[in-house]
Amino acid sequence: MTGSPRVVIADDQALVRTGFRMILTADGIDVVAEATNGTEAVDAVRRTRPDVVLMDIRMPELDGLEATRRILTGAGHEPRVIMLTTFDLDRYVYAALSAGAAGFLLKDITPEHLVAAVRMIRFGDALLAPAITRRLVERFARQDPRAAAAHRDLSALTPRELEVLRLLAQGLSNAELAGHLHLAETTVKTHVARILAKLGLRDRVQAVIAAYRTGLVSPTGDEEASPAADAQP
Numbered sequence: 001m002t003g004s005p006r007v008v009i010a011d012d013q014a015l016v017r018t019g020f021r022m023i024l025t026a027d028g029i030d031v032v033a034e035a036t037n038g039t040e041a042v043d044a045v046r047r048t049r050p051d052v053v054l055m056d057i058r059m060p061e062l063d064g065l066e067a068t069r070r071i072l073t074g075a076g077h078e079p080r081v082i083m084l085t086t087f088d089l090d091r092y093v094y095a096a097l098s099a100g101a102a103g104f105l106l107k108d109i110t111p112e113h114l115v116a117a118v119r120m121i122r123f124g125d126a127l128l129a130p131a132i133t134r135r136l137v138e139r140f141a142r143q144d145p146r147a148a149a150a151h152r153d154l155s156a157l158t159p160r161e162l163e164v165l166r167l168l169a170q171g172l173s174n175a176e177l178a179g180h181l182h183l184a185e186t187t188v189k190t191h192v193a194r195i196l197a198k199l200g201l202r203d204r205v206q207a208v209i210a211a212y213r214t215g216l217v218s219p220t221g222d223e224e225a226s227p228a229a230d231a232q233p
Contacts (some may be wrong), residue, residue, distance in 0.1 A: 005122040008033045008048060010041035010064065011056040011084060015108060018056060023111045029118060038062025042070050049077045051099045051122045055101070056084045057092050065096050072100035080121045097205050154214055160215065164191045168204060169211035 007029055009017050014036075021031045033044035037059045053071065057064040068081050077146035083096045096104065102121050105114065153166060154162060167177055174192070178185040192204065201207050211217045 002026050004030055005118055006027050006030045006032045006048065007049045007118060008035065008041065008044045008053045008079075010035040010038070010053065010059065012036050012059045013153075016056070016084075020114065023114055024118065027115045029115065029116070036060075038064055038070075041067045043073050045077075045079060045082065052118050053079050053081045054084055054105075054118075055081050057096065058120060062139050063092075064101060066098060067091055068096055070098045082121055098209060100206075100219030102203050102205055142190075154199075154210075154216060155193060160165040161191055161195050161198070164188065165195050165207060165211050166190065166216055167219040168195075170206045171208075 006060070007024055009020050009031060010196050011017050011020075017036075024031055032048040032050050034046045035041040039062045041053065041055060041059075041064070042062070044050075053068075054067070055064040055068055059067075064083060068083070071081065072209065080101075081096075081101040083101045084103055084107055086090075086107050102162055103117070105117055154165075157165065163181070164177060167180060172180065174185050174188045177183070177188045184189075192207075195207060196203065197200070198208070199210055201210060
């Protein structure tokens, strides 16, 4: 994947859209469309086929959560969706992550972090670094009434892959995983890719949710013992 990412900004506040567009275009990122509600966002994505969508959660007519579901369900083209929120404990963020969003940002993000997030998310990573993401997953994963139906069988994973998933769910980056497990970072990336493929997951966000839903990691921090806990891959 080459070239600058193509972005759609969906937010009902003109000031937010204008500010984000100015920040992104100043760094060479192409904003191909703007939307003031979820319906416009879905239409804009289908029309412009962007790489990344910055999606506000609360919008009139159709909110960002339902718009994200429509964009990522049954479409041949699936952009990376970053949810935008004003409040750092918005329960709808967890629902959005479950719907397939690749991460979320607070609207008061710095220009540098906004640009970095768009570029990082475009290449398949997920916005898991902020501690707030883990708090959201811990708070809502076990409360999700669909958790049982969405339960994933982890038996396909090797002991090492289970250990990688357990640590990934605690918010460790690839570099931190490599240091903890005494592995090359390229090896860690291979493990993560295999975990996602075996479990049919889109990205690291969904892997974290799966780890909580299956009980591999618990909201209280009392993780299940992993067969690979003492191993070194």
